[in-house]
Amino acid sequence: xxxxxxxxxxxxxxxxxxxxxxxxxxxxxxxxxxxxxxxxxxxxxxxxxxxxxxxxxxxxxxxxxxxxxxxxxxxxxxxxxxxxxxxxxxxxxxxxxxxxxxxxxxxxxxxxxxxxxxxxxxxxxxxxxxxxxxxxxxxxxxxxxxxxxxxxxxxxxxxxxxxxxxxxxxxxxxxxxxxxxxxxxxxxxxxxxxxxxxxxxxxxxxx
Amino acid sequence: xxxxxxxxxxxxxxxxxxxxxxxxxxxxxxxxxxxxxxxxxxxxxxxxxxxxxxxxxxxxxxxxxxxxxxxxxxxxxxxxxxxxxxxxxxxxxxxxxxxxxxxxxxxxxxxxxxxxxxxxxxxxxxxxxxxxxxxxxxxxxxxxxxxxxxxxxxxxxxxxxxxxxxxxxxxxxxxxxxxxxxxxxxxxxxxxxxxxxxxxxxxxxxx
Amino acid sequence: xxxxxxxxxxxxxxxxxxxxxxxxxxxxxxxxxxxxxxxxxxxxxxxxxxxxxxxxxxxxxxxxxxxxxxxxxxxxxxxxxxxxxxxxxxxxxxxxxxxxxxxxxxxxxxxxxxxxxxxxxxxxxxxxxxxxxxxxxxxxxxxxxxxxxxxxxxxxxxxxxxxxxxxxxxxxxxxxxxxxxxxxxxxxxxxxxxxxxxxxxxxxxxx
Numbered sequence: 215x216x217x218x219x220x221x222x223x224x225x226x227x228x229x230x231x232x233x234x235x236x237x238x239x240x241x242x243x244x245x246x247x248x249x250x251x252x253x254x255x256x257x258x259x260x261x262x263x264x265x266x267x268x269x270x271x272x273x274x275x276x277x278x279x280x281x282x283x284x285x286x287x288x289x290x291x292x293x294x295x296x297x298x299x300x301x302x303x304x305x306x307x308x309x310x311x312x313x314x315x316x317x318x319x320x321x322x323x324x325x326x327x328x329x330x331x332x333x334x335x336x337x338x339x340x341x342x343x344x345x346x347x348x349x350x351x352x353x354x355x356x357x358x359x360x361x362x363x364x365x366x367x368x369x370x371x372x373x374x375x376x377x378x379x380x381x382x383x384x385x386x387x388x389x390x391x392x393x394x395x396x397x398x399x400x401x402x403x404x405x406x407x408x409x410x411x412x413x414x415x416x417x418x419x420x421x
Numbered sequence: 422x423x424x425x426x427x428x429x430x431x432x433x434x435x436x437x438x439x440x441x442x443x444x445x446x447x448x449x450x451x452x453x454x455x456x457x458x459x460x461x462x463x464x465x466x467x468x469x470x471x472x473x474x475x476x477x478x479x480x481x482x483x484x485x486x487x488x489x490x491x492x493x494x495x496x497x498x499x500x501x502x503x504x505x506x507x508x509x510x511x512x513x514x515x516x517x518x519x520x521x522x523x524x525x526x527x528x529x530x531x532x533x534x535x536x537x538x539x540x541x542x543x544x545x546x547x548x549x550x551x552x553x554x555x556x557x558x559x560x561x562x563x564x565x566x567x568x569x570x571x572x573x574x575x576x577x578x579x580x581x582x583x584x585x586x587x588x589x590x591x592x593x594x595x596x597x598x599x600x601x602x603x604x605x606x607x608x609x610x611x612x613x614x615x616x617x618x619x620x621x622x623x624x625x626x627x628x
Numbered sequence: 629x630x631x632x633x634x635x636x637x638x639x640x641x642x643x644x645x646x647x648x649x650x651x652x653x654x655x656x657x658x659x660x661x662x663x664x665x666x667x668x669x670x671x672x673x674x675x676x677x678x679x680x681x682x683x684x685x686x687x688x689x690x691x692x693x694x695x696x697x698x699x700x701x702x703x704x705x706x707x708x709x710x711x712x713x714x715x716x717x718x719x720x721x722x723x724x725x726x727x728x729x730x731x732x733x734x735x736x737x738x739x740x741x742x743x744x745x746x747x748x749x750x751x752x753x754x755x756x757x758x759x760x761x762x763x764x765x766x767x768x769x770x771x772x773x774x775x776x777x778x779x780x781x782x783x784x785x786x787x788x789x790x791x792x793x794x795x796x797x798x799x800x801x802x803x804x805x806x807x808x809x810x811x812x813x814x815x816x817x818x819x820x821x822x823x824x825x826x827x828x829x830x831x832x833x834x835x
Contacts, residue, residue, distance in 0.1 A: 268682055271479050278744075363453045363454065414456070571659075
């Protein structure tokens with residue numbers, strides 16, 4: 215394995231850990247029990263990639279054959295429970311990790327689409343599903359209308375970053391550097407959106 | 422491609438467009454943002470067929486390899502947003518299109534079951550899932566109890582039409598005319614139910 | 629087929645019947661119509677096993693090729709509707725059947741994981757999904773936060789029994805007797821939990 219790939223693997227684990235914490239915090243707000251907290255952490259961390267694997271033929275969901283994910287999520291669950299009163303101080307750090315997870319998962323999804331010779335729109339859909347739909351499944355499980363359908367520019371950035379990566383790839387511009395470019399584009403855009411509290415223009419009249 | 426098949430393809434696109442509008446309208450009632458409106462339109466239009474493809478082995482969901490569906494749904498989403506104040510006038514037309522979608526999707530689902538040598542009850546289940554479960558997924562995503570579990574004779578008509586098609590097929594009565602017969606049976610029954618506001622008999626005592 | 633397998637088949641049918649009744653009762657509390665009651669019964673009875681089959685590659689959901697399940701669920705639905713005022717008297721019996729279903733489904737799930745050469749944690753996950761996630765899908769469909777995330781030691785017993793079976797199997801201790809041992813362990817633990825109203829320790833402070 216090349217050093218760059220090792221770094222990406224390491225960052226992926228960090229992203230999964232951050233997603234798991236995000237899920238565990240939501241579950242604890244809803245006063246779920248230990249099992250509930252773990253399942254919501256699990257669904258948040260690997261739900262998007264699982265949905266991707268389910269809609270493509272002949273794929274088992276990735277975490278069945280790579281148990282490392284389950285261990286990281288178990289770790290994230292206990293970490294969240296132990297430090298739940300102090301995680302407020304880590305909000306900025308957690309948000310950055312979540313953004314890193316979004317970016318990595320998006321590009322992984324688009325790559326899988328390209329490997330399956332799918333059209334651009336389907337590759338980008340797979341990227342967005344992988345990156346952003348863990349949160350959708352989390353919200354459905356705790357009986358909320360999914361947050362990314364309502365409030366935040368989150369999936370839109372995944373669509374944008376996935377499109378950038380697909381188009382460059384389509385014109386033969388490939389390689390690890392291009393991957394990193396797309397990943398950092400998503401991270402920077404998302405950080406700007408969070409920092410300046412940018413929202414999608416509303417489609418409803420204000421009265 | 423035969424002319425009849427071309428007509429069915431054309432009608433399918435119209436059905437998808439109608440389902441997408443139905444989803445987009447629901448999403449706008451819930452004040453979702455642009456991304457949310459698109460996803461609900463998408464889930465309504467292709468969720469039933471996706472669920473069907475997911476539960477049968479070795480099938481990718483159909484819209485991954487046929488990007489036309491995604492384009493039609495994007496079109497339906499923007500159409501709904503632009504004309505959302507005027508869609509009330511089109512209620513009857515939209516309801517007819519939705520009925521056409523129900524009918525076509527039901528028969529497509531039953532046919533896929535027959536091609537996979539499944540039993541009658543499983544073929545009819547696939548028809549009903551394909552025809553009626555896009556709306557179920559829509560309702561779950563916006564946090565409602567699915568409408569077709571509560572109020573309307575919708576899935577029951579899909580079951581009836583699917584059964585008719587399966588039985589005729591079972592006795593060797595096949596061909597495009599039989600397909601059209603089953604499709605029109607569903608359309609007519611559903612139109613009668615809507616027009617006369619027929620409901621399933623309640624299983625609860627009235628007190 | 630050996631006599632023991634025939635008995636297990638018979639008990640499985642009883643478990644499915646019990647799960648279907650549990651689903652139908654929930655649906656009737658929510659005043660769903662006949663179709664809704666059937667679908668909730670169906671999802672409760674085979675939803676867990678369906679989710680398992682969906683996340684493993686190359687499997688159709690089991691009920692598509694074994695229509696007996698659908699017939700048992702239709703029977704359970706009508707039984708529930710007819711005797712809905714008297715099912716209160718059967719609460720203890722139904723709870724026992726439900727526990728039997730949990731136990732059998734858990735071990736079936738773990739066995740499928742072992743057949744697919746999956747790691748321990750993935751086998752146990754498949755067991756818990758098969759045994760306990762029909763109820764999760766039921767609760768999502770009727771718009772509740774899943775009960776097993778909140779109140780009861782249900783999934784935890786499935787995890788424990790599945791782990792026991794996996795570990796014994798891992799050390800070469802196999803056979804029908806070992807299966808029955810794991811099944812009865814789950815049944816006894818669950819019965820104790822129900823009888824003594826044991827709960828998971830809360831992770832929240834009591835104020």
